[in-house]
Amino acid sequence: MRRTPLLAVTGGVLAVLAAAALSVLVGARSVDPSAAWQALTAFDPAVTDHVVVRARVDRTLAGIAVGASLAAAGAAMQGMTRNPLADPGILGLNAGAAAAVVVGIYALSISRVVEFMAFAFVGAAIGTALVYAVASLGRDGATPVKLALAGAALTAGLGSLVNALVLLDQESLDRLRFWQVGTLGARGLGDIATVGVFMALGVVIVLLATGTLNALALGDDAAVGLGVHVARSRVVLGAAIVLLCGAAVALAGPVGFLGLVVPHAARLVVGGDYRRIMPVALLMGPVLILVADVVGRVIAPPAEVQVGVMTALIGVPVFIALIRTRRQVGL
Numbered sequence: 001m002r003r004t005p006l007l008a009v010t011g012g013v014l015a016v017l018a019a020a021a022l023s024v025l026v027g028a029r030s031v032d033p034s035a036a037w038q039a040l041t042a043f044d045p046a047v048t049d050h051v052v053v054r055a056r057v058d059r060t061l062a063g064i065a066v067g068a069s070l071a072a073a074g075a076a077m078q079g080m081t082r083n084p085l086a087d088p089g090i091l092g093l094n095a096g097a098a099a100a101v102v103v104g105i106y107a108l109s110i111s112r113v114v115e116f117m118a119f120a121f122v123g124a125a126i127g128t129a130l131v132y133a134v135a136s137l138g139r140d141g142a143t144p145v146k147l148a149l150a151g152a153a154l155t156a157g158l159g160s161l162v163n164a165l166v167l168l169d170q171e172s173l174d175r176l177r178f179w180q181v182g183t184l185g186a187r188g189l190g191d192i193a194t195v196g197v198f199m200a201l202g203v204v205i206v207l208l209a210t211g212t213l214n215a216l217a218l219g220d221d222a223a224v225g226l227g228v229h230v231a232r233s234r235v236v237l238g239a240a241i242v243l244l245c246g247a248a249v250a251l252a253g254p255v256g257f258l259g260l261v262v263p264h265a266a267r268l269v270v271g272g273d274y275r276r277i278m279p280v281a282l283l284m285g286p287v288l289i290l291v292a293d294v295v296g297r298v299i300a301p302p303a304e305v306q307v308g309v310m311t312a313l314i315g316v317p318v319f320i321a322l323i324r325t326r327r328q329v330g331l
Helices: 005-025 033-041 048-081 093-108 113-136 144-168 170-180 189-208 210-216 220-225 230-252 258-270 274-298 307-328
Strands: none
Touching (some): 005 258, 005 274, 033 048, 048 274, 093 113, 093 144, 113 144, 113 230, 189 274, 210 220
16 A cells, blocks of 8 residues: 655655664674664773764664665666666676776785775766667667666676676775675764765755656656757766766665665655655664674574665565565556
8 A cells, every 4th residue: 555755755754764773783793772872972992882872873874774775776776777677786887886996906906985985986887878879779778677677787796797807806806805795893973974965966966856756757759859959868867876886886885786776675665756765764774784784694693694685685575575566466
């Protein structure tokens, strides 16, 4: 049953707050809520629980930023390409950004988040351009199926390049091994703030373009009939998606599957209007990634499973359930 936008957004805000609380309190070492409050209001570096809470707060903020960015990017990609399988991972953006960062690590020994972000932006932009160029070849142009195939091919090719570079250099392997599978625990508050500026810009652009996404989802001819400049709109939306994906990859590594699952879940809740889908997706994305991160911390203590692995493990059954539900309700 579809909810009203206000009810869905209210529920989403409450879910984000609950997931954030879990992220701060639950892990290999559980923290009492009173100790967490003291850590936030009267931090004492000599108290272990306070140090743990501060680290988890940074991790939680990173999860909220990355989850919202990837969810918004996935929703925008699905509307712009009219492809229900569009996702930063499937269409090659994450692979392009990750490959560029690995090249930077191998060739220039980059390590700061600003450097990661610059390389990730360039890689995501090049990956987007290559996928669209390859998919545009032929009589029918860039159809949804051709976009997915081109993205899969690019992801496979760049994945081989990344593996080759990592095997050639032990230092690159040491820097990359956790980042490559997606992790929220590698960056501090300053890094999150730096990357967050670009994420916020990308989110604002896609929120302002929700009406355009509705038109593009109807097809190019219908969009032109509604007064949309299709080429210009795709360039602007593509730039926003590159900002969102590049910043997310720079902060947490290539976290997959979230950008595919969340827009479908939002569509099931509020219908096919992107003016409703986008705000709900911006709330669902952080919930999914924070829950995945918490589960990854508690299933094998004191070790942890990185969030990029957990989003796939949780996302696959969720996506299958969504597909079954959508079929049952005739969507």
